[in-house]
Amino acid sequence: MSAFIRTARRSLSSVYQPRHVRYSSIHALRDRFKDPTSPFHIAPGTQGPESPDPPAEELSPAEEGRAKFIELGFDPDSFWEQPIVWGDHDSFQHVNNVRYLRFFESGRIHWMRALGQEIGGPAKAEAMIKGKGISLILKSISLDYKRPVVYPDTLLVAHKPHPGPLRTSSQVDSREVTTRRQAKTHFHVMGAIWSYAQRRIVTESDSVLVWYDYDKLTKCDPGEEARAVLQRRMDLGQARETS
Numbered sequence: 001m002s003a004f005i006r007t008a009r010r011s012l013s014s015v016y017q018p019r020h021v022r023y024s025s026i027h028a029l030r031d032r033f034k035d036p037t038s039p040f041h042i043a044p045g046t047q048g049p050e051s052p053d054p055p056a057e058e059l060s061p062a063e064e065g066r067a068k069f070i071e072l073g074f075d076p077d078s079f080w081e082q083p084i085v086w087g088d089h090d091s092f093q094h095v096n097n098v099r100y101l102r103f104f105e106s107g108r109i110h111w112m113r114a115l116g117q118e119i120g121g122p123a124k125a126e127a128m129i130k131g132k133g134i135s136l137i138l139k140s141i142s143l144d145y146k147r148p149v150v151y152p153d154t155l156l157v158a159h160k161p162h163p164g165p166l167r168t169s170s171q172v173d174s175r176e177v178t179t180r181r182q183a184k185t186h187f188h189v190m191g192a193i194w195s196y197a198q199r200r201i202v203t204e205s206d207s208v209l210v211w212y213d214y215d216k217l218t219k220c221d222p223g224e225e226a227r228a229v230l231q232r233r234m235d236l237g238q239a240r241e242t243s
C-alpha cells in the first residue's frame with residue numbers, strides 16, 4: 001500500500017508541475033517587457049507593434065505602378081514614363097484629353113521597337129518605326145478617362161496585346177477573350193496609364209493595330225515568327241495567373 005501511495009504522489013507531482021512552469025514562464029515574459037534592456041521592452045504609456053512581423057518595405061510610386069501592371073499582365077517591354085509639363089494643361093486646369101493620345105502613341109512606339117527587336121534584332125526594330133517593310137499601323141483607338149491628371153506628375157504608360165474585341169477592360173484576360181484565335185492581319189492592344197501622384201490607373205485605352213506592308217501599301221500576314229512573338233506577349237497575363 002505504501003508503495004502505491006508513493007507512486008501516486010510522484011504521478012500527481014508530474015501532472016501539476018507544468019502548470020507551475022507555465023505560470024512562471026508568463027511571469028518571466030512580463031518581467032522582460034518591463035526590463036528596459038530587453039528587446040521585448042514596452043515603455044509605460046506606449047503601445048507595442050500591431051504585428052510581430054517587420055514592417056513591409058514601402059514601394060515607390062514607380063515600383064508600385066510597375067508591380068501593378070505586371071500583376072495585370074501588361075508587357076514590361078511596353079512600360080514608358082511620361083513626365084507631365086505645365087503646357088499639358090488646358091483652361092480647365094487639368095491635362096487636356098487630347099494629350100493622352102500622344103502619351104499612348106509614345107508608349108505604343110516604344111513597345112513596337114521591343115517587338116521588332118525580338119522579331120529581327122536592331123535592324124528590324126528600326127524598320128518597324130520608320131515604315132519600312134512589314135510593320136504596324138493604327139486602325140482605331142478608344143479612350144476611357146477615369147480621373148483627371150494635373151501638374152506636377154509622372155505617368156507610366158503600359159500596353160498588352162489581345163485577340164479582342166472587348167466589352168470592358170476587365171474582360172481582357174477572360175477565357176472568352178484569351179481562347180480566341182489570333183487574327184492573321186490585325187490584333188487589339190489594351191493600354192493603361194498609371195499616375196505616380198495618385199498611385200492608381202487614371203486612363204485606359206483599347207486600339208486595333210494592323211500588320212501593314214509599307215512597300216506594297218497594303219495589310220498583310222506578317223508570318224508565323226512574328227505571330228509567335230506576339231502570341232507570347234498575349235499570354236503574359238495567363239502565365240502569371242497559372243504560376
